[in-house]
Amino acid sequence: MTGHKPRKGTTAQTTDTPFAGLSIQGESAARRAATIWATDSEAADYTRSQPDGVVACRERGRHQYPATRGSITEGPPFVDITPEGFYVREIPCDSCRHVNEDGTPGLPRVIRREVWDVKHKRGVITGQPQLVSAKPQVVDPDYLNPKGQGRIKPRQVRQAVVGEALAGQGIKDLRQRIIRERDERNRLITEAYERQQATQAADAERAKLAAVPDAG
Numbered sequence: 001m002t003g004h005k006p007r008k009g010t011t012a013q014t015t016d017t018p019f020a021g022l023s024i025q026g027e028s029a030a031r032r033a034a035t036i037w038a039t040d041s042e043a044a045d046y047t048r049s050q051p052d053g054v055v056a057c058r059e060r061g062r063h064q065y066p067a068t069r070g071s072i073t074e075g076p077p078f079v080d081i082t083p084e085g086f087y088v089r090e091i092p093c094d095s096c097r098h099v100n101e102d103g104t105p106g107l108p109r110v111i112r113r114e115v116w117d118v119k120h121k122r123g124v125i126t127g128q129p130q131l132v133s134a135k136p137q138v139v140d141p142d143y144l145n146p147k148g149q150g151r152i153k154p155r156q157v158r159q160a161v162v163g164e165a166l167a168g169q170g171i172k173d174l175r176q177r178i179i180r181e182r183d184e185r186n187r188l189i190t191e192a193y194e195r196q197q198a199t200q201a202a203d204a205e206r207a208k209l210a211a212v213p214d215a216g
């Protein structure tokens with residue numbers, strides 16, 4: 001052996017940046033593959049423990065922020081200024097925020113933090129402000145699933161909710177009930193159409209009679 005040991009620096013670099021050397025597309029694919037996903041039972045536990053609004057955001061895979069026009073009130077549209085001089089807006093997600101006991105919107109769990117560049121010249125604001133970045137930020141750790149568990153996929157949430165609705169039911173009862181209710185629904189729809197057609201036919205008949213000149 002002539003001592004061709006890998007240099008320390010080389011090894012460390014490979015471990016620290018596992019995505020080095022990949023294209024941007026390759027890198028994001030590799031990141032997705034490297035993501036730790038929650039198991040179905042972890043997702044089910046999470047879904048059971050969270051209120052409807054939070055489960056809705058998880059199922060959509062996105063949050064529901066109010067439109068910009070609706071969320072701008074009187075006064076400055078910003079809540080903060082960064083040390084670099086950028087302006088900050090914080091918009092709470094309407095779906096997953098807490099709800100107060102009296103039903104009014106409570107503290108947010110997730111906000112969208114927008115960073116704006118407001119250009120000015122000689123003390124006067126010029127041109128349109130530019131949106132530099134807009135990222136969701138979890139402000140209440142309650143939104144996250146327990147530490148050490150992976151990310152939850154929207155389909156896992158959907159499966160957990162339907163699974164909860166089915167829990168403990170017999171498959172035979174389930175099937176019979178579905179078929180019974182389907183047949184009943186179809187019967188009502190058919191009857192409604194028949195009634196509608198009868199009414200239309202009667203109306204047409206009356207219109208025809210009214211159009212005939214009175215021979216008497």
Ligand SMILES: [Zn+2]
Nearest residue numbers: 057063093096
């Ligand atoms: Zn949300």
